[in-house]
Amino acid sequence: MAFREKNLIVLPPVEIAGRYVKRYHVPALGSAGIEPEVEKAAYAVLPELFPEPDGTPPASFVVLHRGGDTGAYLNAYNWTWDSVLHFAGAAAGQPALDCPDLDPTHFVKSDPGVRNWIGCVWELGPFGHERDAWIRHMLAPGTPDLAGYLGDAFPSDVTGPAVSVAPGAPLT
Template sequence: MAFTEKLLLVPPPVQAGGRHVKRYHVTADPRGIDPEVERAAYALLPDLLPPPDGTPPASFVVLHRGGDTGAYLNVYSWVWDNVLHFAGAAAGQPVLGCPDTDPTHFVRLDRSLIGCVWELPPIQHERDAWVRHLLAPDRPDLAAYLADSLPAGTTGTTTPASTPGTTTVTGERA
């Protein structure tokens, strides 16, 4: 199976359910995610957010338009000061319990899936940004966290491999 990275788009944050929500969009389409799919996904967003618990009210989402009929909304929210809460929804993917192949008909997922290979890169960035701006400083800075997003580009990065003398480059094996 050939592997190809997808595009990573970074729209501005929004507010939903009393939370600041950073956004990442993943797609192979250079035009981005269809506005109808985006509207349908974000209409469900407030239902996927946890209640406030005293942690700065911040979340991030990964909206992914698959290469077939599927669309996926992964919602990650900071709770208990340093824990990442997950809730997800899918549309157009009957194998996940969707009633049809309509990519705008989102339903909440009840499976313990947290994301595919194209949806995972924002998690590492967001973890590091949360530590950098809210946990490590003497004074937590939610505004700095909200301004610190993974840059738009592709879902892959150049990363040193754990084995000395080898390097893995996006989409290739060393």
């Protein structure tokens, strides 16, 4: 299978259930975006993926990924304990992930005891940027700057830098 980067769309942050959420969308190859009904269903289940408040500024970033089949995947990365990233996920339309049907709007929370996955190669593109943005705006300054963090997003383009590897060649 040949690897190909996917498009990455950055949407403005929103407030959901008292948390500020930076949003990244990875549409299916050849698609202009995530279908509105899939997006609505994903964000409806999102509060179930948030940790209990602990005094850390209530900030998260999510990756909503639409597969090339019936699957849709929601990964919620939530800042907690000042500098720790909490993960919870949900999936829809993917029987291999224990979804009850092929409906990409019927999200069910993933069981971390069964699958400890935190994201696929297309969903992890913003990961390093978000770590650095959290340090830059929340940990390094004398006073945390939540607005600065929320405004500092991985750029819309593709899910990561182009990778070119000859068959059988080691990744370095």
